[in-house]
Amino acid sequence: MNLILLFALVLCCRMTAARSYWSDKPSVIATDEINDGDRVQVSCTLPVDYRGGQCRLYRGNSKTPFKVMIATDYICIFHMSSEELLGNLPVGSLVRLCCDYKLQEYTSVKSDHSVIVVWGSRPSPALSVSHRFVSPDDSVEVTCTPPMDQHAYKCSFLRGQFYIKEGSCNMNLTGRQLGLWEKPALLLPIDLGCTYSPRHDLYITSKSSNRHMVFVVDVQRVSSSVDCKVSVRKDQLEAFKDTNWTSVGENGNSATITVTNSTLALNETCSYVERQN
Structure with missing residues (x-):
């Protein structure tokens, strides 16, 4: 194989591998469980500084966010009551959350899901x-x-x-x-x-x-x-x-x-x- 071609192939592979280490996927951080009536803090951590862009929080597999805020740092912190967290779900439900971020025409992939249990009492x-x-x-x-x-x-x-x-x-x-x-x-x-x-x-x-x-x-x-x-x-x-x-x-x-x-x-x-x- 031509040495120049071999060098170009190795360089291309290394650049591809380097790109694979970076991801635009955000992550959700939240407590595992709360009681009905409590308030909860949910964080959406961004991989880069997207100040001025939107952080969007989703419930379950919904395609429509139920919470949106403007990013001012590498992390967006949502504060909400158990009622806001549940939406139309009944007390005692397990709520799955994920987030993404949007800046102008760019929209990131969604994060992995985080789960919060909203305990009810009798x-x-x-x-x-x-x-x-x-x-x-x-x-x-x-x-x-x-x-x-x-x-x-x-x-x-x-x-x-x-x-x-x-x-x-x-x-x-x-x-x-x-x-x-x-x-x-x-x-x-x-x-x-x-x-x-x-x-x-x-x-x-x-x-x-x-x-x-x-x-x-x-x-x-x-x-x-x-x-x-x-x-x-x-x-x-x-x-x-x-x-x-x-x-x-x-x-x-x-x-x-x-x-x-x-x-x-x-x-x-x-x-x-x-x-x-």
Whole structure:
């Protein structure tokens, strides 16, 4: 091959490769999720300075932008409410966003999509439990009841802010399930609550229910019989059907739990004091 032709071919390939590293595609930056009623910031980042041109924001596969602003820098920042973000979509929807930019007769390619979930909420359900003390292998019946005008396709039970299990709004949970990923102990307090989801096709969940204090008692962890005292808030104390409960282990040792509303000394055997809010 002619050396001049070979040199020209190599140069052409290198120029083509160099151009392939540059792209006129912008990018969308946004948070992953917001709650209905919140405001959100969405950024469209431009690869070059197109001051005076238009930044255009699109929802889904729409060919018509729903937000337009004049670029003043390498980045356009759109501020909007959840209602503006949703448009005609219902609360609980997953919104796909992309952007492009336009300057005079030039229009860039569109960015990749970014996704924002707009969470919706419903009124709180009511939680009930069959009993307040349970051993690791026994179970307690828990029921999450939505308000009369609400329908639930599933319910979720949680310890504090940590979800334990979801599915039916009435189920039996063992002591081990209640204490999932907690360090095993003779007396394990569980702050139990629940939420419900009214629709399977939308990101909607209820506000949390009332809370119930449940105790997982593992008597197998004692080498001799013990008496335990538990202090709870007055409103929780009234919900306990029995203020005394005894569990007997396979080795014959027992743990007797007494529920009170008085202050306990820190050195008392097997004691628990609920934080007073």
